[in-house]
Amino acid sequence: MPYTMKDVARHARVSLSTVSHVLNNTRYTAPDTAQRVMRAVRDLHYQPNPHARRLALSRSDLVGLLVSEIANPFFPEIINGFQQGAWQQGYDMLLSHTENDSERTERAIRNLLASGVRGVAVMSSAVDLTAMERLRAAGIALVFYNLGPAQRLVSNIRIDYSLGIGQLVRHLIELGHRKVGIISGPASNRTAAALQRAMVKALTGHGLSPSIVVESKHRVDGGAAAIRAVVAGENPPSAVMCGNDLIAMGAVSALEELGVRVPKNISITGFDDIFFSHLVRPPLTTVRIPREDLGRTAFEALYPMISGRRRKGTEWELPTELVPRKSTAAPRTGPLRLRRSDFSGTKIPQKNSAGGEV
Amino acid sequence: MPYTMKDVARHARVSLSTVSHVLNNTRYTAPDTAQRVMRAVRDLHYQPNPHARRLALSRSDLVGLLVSEIANPFFPEIINGFQQGAWQQGYDMLLSHTENDSERTERAIRNLLASGVRGVAVMSSAVDLTAMERLRAAGIALVFYNLGPAQRLVSNIRIDYSLGIGQLVRHLIELGHRKVGIISGPASNRTAAALQRAMVKALTGHGLSPSIVVESKHRVDGGAAAIRAVVAGENPPSAVMCGNDLIAMGAVSALEELGVRVPKNISITGFDDIFFSHLVRPPLTTVRIPREDLGRTAFEALYPMISGRRRKGTEWELPTELVPRKSTAAPRTGPLRLRRSDFSGTKIPQKNSAGGEV
């Protein structure tokens, strides 16, 4: 059995309340009394019981982080950044993942609620907003990702897609591309829709419009299917911008099966700059979202609301940035030749453990 | 403020204790009384306060999962499997990551201890064993990964490397390889050492011995550096088995920079079968560790110890299996030609956010 506060009090020859006050800095205590307490704490390796503490406070030192899937390569850095921020302020993180499953989401929300988290960062746009409303109704601060506007107890972090996408489009145009296609994420996904708008707008800004727009799941298999549709059309584009890196990877794989070389015959770009995007062949030209910052910012956005400083949320914005690699090059000169697919290439599993839906 | 048990009791016109007993099934209650209670629970959407519960029980329904880094692609499936298992038995998971940082580890352990977890699965071999002893001394059940033997409160899950490695070596030999090199993980890492032994033993079983053994960090940059050392030697091997997939990916990248084609000029194999290993070019021939099972088994191993059924730990074993893909082929016929590295290839960051140290 670990030591309790009573043990510390006895050891330091003070009362229970004094120990608590010293530990929490909640009222002035004579220096040598405080010293005695601290000594006792150290001597006994005393650790306050967090459950008792939370019960007594009837509010916790917990903040939740809700992601869709742990296995999604988009999240790890966010988790780290968030936790770092939380720890720095003496908060603890409760990590929940929904796996895009309503039962699991339900359970996660209940858990969050019952644990008395002070705030929750919802780093997934594929999450049910009415469930979120339940949290807010319970007085829990929220921070969303690409949802607006800020309101009471709700902050919002907007990703400035236009910045990175602007650079990307300029990059493609400088390479000589004039026919650019888009494989975007599912239209039902807020983030994917916003990204697609940014892409179209950037093209329009240069007097272009997308030669084709295809929708795809944010996954490798989706990208493979989508690119087949793109190149099957007559006069396919010389460059395709994908809604995330996984789509792009799937596209590259499928193209290889079709005998189309990337970037020689067609340029492909990703989005997110997940860790593996520099490992695939060719390394992906993509746009980076500063994900560690995103996690840290998420906590920063939560903090004023949960520490009672300012209940009203605020808007945050994070930039994006082009990361040029090897999957883009000057456009091909002749027409695109496809090899009749013989299905001898890499099998791409239909259901991947690591999707990319965020 | 959420409803409390008192509210439920009032609503159901029974006493507090009856509610508790009904909820926990801890003594016989007349059917209609129980019904009334359950109705009240549903009507109020009552959720017990976990902190109060844990305080009262002075033991929690928590099990810890300790991993080294969230960002490590080795862990996501393990986390999922473990959580699944825990939830099924009504336990909750506390996820901690050490980031291979002693301060963070210390904090994680303290946290686990203070939260009163009943057991901890330590799914990282790069973790300080004396710290683990502290947990065990506190009566917390442990399950390790590739550490033996089982003892009081300590179970162990052994990965049967020999199975998959045996298949892998046979695969290489059938392709015609006779000179096989090894790039293993750091010798200081239990798991890496065990894997290396399995590789050597499998080769020996076929009358071969490794033509060269190089040690590397379990990371992409380590693999790149290691393969350079391997091919720099005279008469380099025609196939190289790597200690994990990241090493293999680094090796493939570095070889490409050197103008060496994989698998045409040299065969490279990985280990772990992380998600991305089928996405890199060429898709990696590797050996799969059933990681979701591993996570689930970790909880299963913990369960008898924490439920008081059996304090003594047990030994578990999980198989491994060859996953043949495209990074292996018949050996080259002529000598290995290197292009003088012009450093124009992909830059491989020295410090990756996602290492592979487990």
Next chain:
DNA sequence: GCGCTTTCGGAAAGCGCTTTCCTGGACTAG
């Protein structure tokens, strides 16, 4: 040196739950 304020330690209630102990009533047996 007296009455005032200030300072700081301690007692005690309460957070929401579990669990032991007890009691009042319904039943059974003689």
Next chain:
DNA sequence: CTAGTCCAGGAAAGCGCTTTCCGAAAGCGC
């Protein structure tokens, strides 16, 4: 009809902490 036996449900203590309130001692001005 009475004594003994069950059985369902309630009262209350306690888990380890926070926080309010109280009071003793010290400090101060006059």
